[in-house]
């Protein structure tokens with residue numbers, strides 16, 4: 426019956442033809458057709474096989490090109506990571522420091538290493554400011570046995586590899602897009618590092634076995650338009666003045682989620698305008714020093730009502746003590762296999778200096794140490810994210826971390842200027858390193 430249908434379809438009934446011939450012809454045609462269907466089938470198989478081999482070749486090319494071009498991976502690399510992570514004291518900790526070639530990251534890594542903890546750094550060496558300064562910090566760390574991986578916190582494969590290689594007990598997360606006013610120019614970089622990068626890192630931490638405890642850098646800028654002084658952790662933080670502040674505030678909410686669902690132990694540190702040797706060239710105290718020495722004018726912002734702006738400038742060594750104390754008092758994360766077994770620690774602390782200084786006062790101190798008069802342009806604060814003042818209440822950090830800042834701006838800037846002159850040389854016009 427089936428054959429009949431096929432026959433009829435292939436040979437529409439034509440009056441005058443002999444039936445038997447039709448049947449034979451149809452059968453020949455059918456076999457020819459069957460043969461051509463099998464051929465088609467074989468061709469299709471061949472095509473599928475070719476596609477499969479092409480795809481696996483592509484993936485081989487991808488993998489090997491990543492192997493040959495990526496700045497991480499391989500046996501030698503793993504050996505460096507393990508050596509850097511080796512703990513050399515009783516009850517020492519193994520810490521992954523993100524942003525290790527940054528200002529705070531370098532100092533914290535050195536402090537941990539000096540007391541015998543295992544430290545592995547991670548930094549993407551971006552060009553937000555002169556990467557040669559970051560490379561110099563990396564070299565400084567290498568001299569103390571700290572290896573810094575060149576990679577991004579958005580690279581989930583790299584993070585997974587790091588946690589596979591070392592059972593980190595802690596993550597000191599300092600990698601971020603910093604700077605309050607730069608967010609006007611490059612908003613996407615804040616979302617990339619401070620939001621997407623943070624989530625990628627937390628995902629890796631949540632999946633790691635053991636899960637590390639996380640201490641990370643939030644910011645005084647989360648207080649935004651808060652005018653209740655001094656700023657306490659319980660004050661409002663829902664009125665940020667810049668995208669930078671908003672991404673740091675988002676970080677506080679995001680880390681809370683990972684604490685709540687996965688049992689990650691989280692400590693957020695709100696840093697107040699940190700300064701000191703090996704600092705960030707984009708910050709006022711640093712760029713003012715450079716300009717004053719080069720005889721260039723500096724722009725000093727003032728409030729709309731003519732008042733001076735003020736910051737609770739905090740010296741790097743005090744911040745490092747706060748970071749280390751936060752690591753030492755961090756309880757272990759409570760999750761395993763991505764499941765929380767019991768509630769985990771969630772903390773937020775101000776790390777400031779408790780004595781705000783105005784920007785013109787900062788300039789006067791620099792003039793004294795540099796022995797050069799600054800050429801000042803007093804300008805009304807542009808509406809690009811700045812806040813008029815910051816002032817930290819540090820009672821909580823003092824009570825729970827034993828945090829007690831000991832360096833005032835005078836003493837701290839003296840150390841900064843000494844470092845600056847030794848690093849860049851006395852006369853910028855006479856040459857020296859790039860900035």
Ligand SMILES: O=C(O)[C@H]1O[C@H](OP(=O)(O)OP(=O)(O)OC[C@H]2O[C@@H](n3ccc(=O)[nH]c3=O)[C@H](O)[C@@H]2O)[C@H](O)[C@@H](O)[C@H]1O
Nearest residue numbers: 603604605644645646696697698708709724725726734811
């Ligand atoms: O605590 C924080 O969480 C932040 O601290 C820092 O931000 P800020 O307190 O804004 O520091 P910084 O830029 O040095 O400006 C200092 C003062 O100089 C004024 N300022 C600045 C530049 C200038 O050209 N002129 C000027 O008057 C300016 O108006 C301000 O009054 C970090 O950069 C930031 O990453 C974040 O960590």
